[in-house]
Amino acid sequence: MTIRTVAVGSGNPVKLAAAAVVIRGYFAEAEVAPQVVSSGVPDQPFGDEETIAGARERARRAREAVDADLGVGLEGGVVDGPSGMRTCAWCVVVHRDGREGVGGSLVMPLPDGVAQLIRAGEELGYAMDHFANERGTKHGKGAVGILTAGKIDRQAAYEVLVTYAMAPFVTPSLYER
Numbered sequence: 001m002t003i004r005t006v007a008v009g010s011g012n013p014v015k016l017a018a019a020a021v022v023i024r025g026y027f028a029e030a031e032v033a034p035q036v037v038s039s040g041v042p043d044q045p046f047g048d049e050e051t052i053a054g055a056r057e058r059a060r061r062a063r064e065a066v067d068a069d070l071g072v073g074l075e076g077g078v079v080d081g082p083s084g085m086r087t088c089a090w091c092v093v094v095h096r097d098g099r100e101g102v103g104g105s106l107v108m109p110l111p112d113g114v115a116q117l118i119r120a121g122e123e124l125g126y127a128m129d130h131f132a133n134e135r136g137t138k139h140g141k142g143a144v145g146i147l148t149a150g151k152i153d154r155q156a157a158y159e160v161l162v163t164y165a166m167a168p169f170v171t172p173s174l175y176e177r
Contacts (some may be wrong), residue, residue: 001169003027007068009058011036012139015074018158023070026170030069037061039075044123048088051077052102055092063094070095070169074158076142078110078118085115087124087143091161095169103164106157108147 003026008019011034020032038061039045039054054075063071076089089106110118117127125138132146142154168175 001172003030003069003169005066005068006030006032006070006072007035007062007066008032009035009037009039009062009071009073014139014142014155015158018074018155019072019162021155022159022162022166023072026166033066035062035065035071037065039073041075044118045075045077047077047079048090048104051075051088052090052092052104055090055102056094056100059092059094059100063096068096072162072165074161076106076124076138078115078124080115080119083109084112085110085118089157089161091158091165093162093165093169099168101165101168103161103167105160105164106144108144110143111147114143 006023008016016034023030023032037058040057041050041054045051045054055073058073059071071094073092079086079088087106087108090104093101114127114131118124124143128137128143128146129135144157145153
């Protein structure tokens, strides 16, 4: 498979960098560029399904905007359940022929104070800024960077998602059986 152009459905530098690292690890000559597109879901998606839908929409819209070989969509969300609120993050990669890969991870409990701010209408990044007295969380280390004391940053966490979503494209014979 030859991949020359990849459109990432975001202007967020962390998402673009994560996608570029993974894509170029498989396709060294690929041009990876941002395409600022809408996710079609709220700024703060709730639940895995809504978060996946946002990633899928970003991937499709980005790919179609520039007729790229691949579109990559990354979306972070939260899941609120009986044991509290947790993070979730999903990546969807779409190929021009309609094939799709989906990868998810970044499941981590959120502090109750952050969950309260999100339930009151704040987006996770802004809730983390407020709660941790920081700025620009969502364009930098992310909630994961703050909550793991810097052990894992948002880009590293997103690289895993992109790698998972690329599986059907880098080992296609295993998926075609």
